[in-house]
Amino acid sequence: DPNLVYQPNRTPKSQRKDFRNFETGSVAEHVYNTYKLMHTNQNVDFVKRKHLEWSGCSHTEMSMMDAVMSLDQLVDESDPDVDFPNSFHAFQTAEGIRNEHPDKDWFQLVGLIHDVGKVMALWGEPQWAVVGDTFPVGCAFQNSIVFRDSTFQDNPDDTNPSYNSKYGIYKPNCGLDNVLLSWGHDEYLYRVLQFNKCSIPEEGLNMIRYHSFYPWHSQGDYMYLCNDKDLRMLPWVNEFNKFDLYTKAAELPDVKKLCPYYQSLIDKYCPGILKCRHKVALQPTRVQMSTGAGNPDTWARTHCTAWATVEFNLRRGGAFSCEVVINTIMFRLK
Ligand SMILES: O[C@H]1[C@H](O)[C@@H](O)[C@H](O)[C@@H](O)[C@H]1O
Numbered sequence: 010d011p012n013l014v015y016q017p018n019r020t021p022k023s024q025r026k027d028f029r030n031f032e033t034g035s036v037a038e039h040v041y042n043t044y045k046l047m048h049t050n051q052n053v054d055f056v057k058r059k060h061l062e063w064s065g066c067s068h069t070e071m072s073m074m075d076a077v078m079s080l081d082q083l084v085d086e087s088d089p090d091v092d093f094p095n096s097f098h099a100f101q102t103a104e105g106i107r108n109e110h111p112d113k114d115w116f117q118l119v120g121l122i123h124d125v126g127k128v129m130a131l132w133g134e135p136q137w138a139v140v141g142d143t144f145p146v147g148c149a150f151q152n153s154i155v156f157r158d159s160t161f162q163d164n165p166d167d168t169n170p171s172y173n174s175k176y177g178i179y180k181p182n183c184g185l186d187n188v189l190l191s192w193g194h195d196e197y198l199y200r201v202l203q204f205n206k207c208s209i210p211e212e213g214l215n216m217i218r219y220h221s222f223y224p225w226h227s228q229g230d231y232m233y234l235c236n237d238k239d240l241r242m243l244p245w246v247n248e249f250n251k252f253d254l255y256t257k258a259a260e261l262p263d264v265k266k267l268c269p270y271y272q273s274l275i276d277k278y279c280p281g282i283l284k285c286r287h288k289v290a291l292q293p294t295r296v297q298m299s300t301g302a303g304n305p306d307t308w309a310r311t312h313c314t315a316w317a318t319v320e321f322n323l324r325r326g327g328a329f330s331c332e333v334v335i336n337t338i339m340f341r342l343k
Pocket residue numbers: 085087088089124140141142143220221222223
């Protein structure tokens with residue numbers, strides 16, 4: 010579609026400069042604190058644990074419109090431009106898209122629902138594991154990440170030689186599909202939509218999955234991890250970003266008036282009651298391991314679905330078995 014070429018200058022500079030100012034302003038402090046916690050705690054082990062916790066088989070069921078409306082309880086602490094509930098930002102984004110893309114109803118719907126994954130924050134997840142810009146873990150944290158200089162010093166991955174090189178655990182151009190991004194609402198909603206077999210086109214799903222990956226879509230960084238598909242998706246993600254960012258305004262939309270129209274889009278692309286992946290509490294578990302099973306690592310590999318290293322406390326039992334107390338919550342028994 011020739012109309013969809015990214016035009017960075019479409020929004021006049023004068024209008025743009027007020028957005029994403031992370032340095033000054035009344036919100037600067039809580040924005041910084043959210044990123045400080047995020048950049049300290051989001052590392053390879055953490056992200057793998059979140060993938061596991063939020064992909065369990067216990068589900069909450071809710072309609073997409075209820076999920077959007079529940080965001081009226083959430084003010085995003087990472088966002089220097091929005092100090093009102095996220096549900097309004099959903100309608101602002103959608104209406105902006107509807108103005109410029111009246112023919113693409115799926116795109117308008119993406120505008121409405123893109124932040125729905127933030128419901129995780131209403132279900133007990135701290136905001137630094139839900140909101141904010143995302144970035145790859147498992148390879149060097151690049152300077153394109155906001156607050157890069159001052160927030161990563163306590164992140165163990167930053168000094169881990171397996172993770173702090175340009176490619177880290179990845180192969181050149183392996184594709185973003187194979188890259189672990191910091192855990193947050195983008196990936197969560199992407200998974201919920203896939204799980205429920207929603208019929209939003211691939212471009213829309215990628216807008217949702219990568220809309221907070223500013224180091225990539227706005228700074229042009231991490232291209233060395235991208236494959237052809239990612240490069241095909243990038244103009245769409247950027248087209249989405251124009252509305253996600255530049256429709257943020259103090260004037261709030263009349264949500265009640267807009268609901269019927271958007272309900273019709275929901276009915277078309279993600280109807281009915283959706284199954285939402287709910288967080289599974291993975292508790293430290295006590296299990297019996299036969300000594301014949303060899304060393305604990307081998308045992309874990311055969312008996313656990315694990316993302317991360319499992320830690321053991323071995324206690325000698327009888328001649329043929331010992332008790333294994335698995336301390337981490339990063340695995341489930343198969
Ligand atoms: O996509 C946006 C963006 O990354 C913002 O910077 C962040 O504050 C929001 O949480 C997120 O929804």
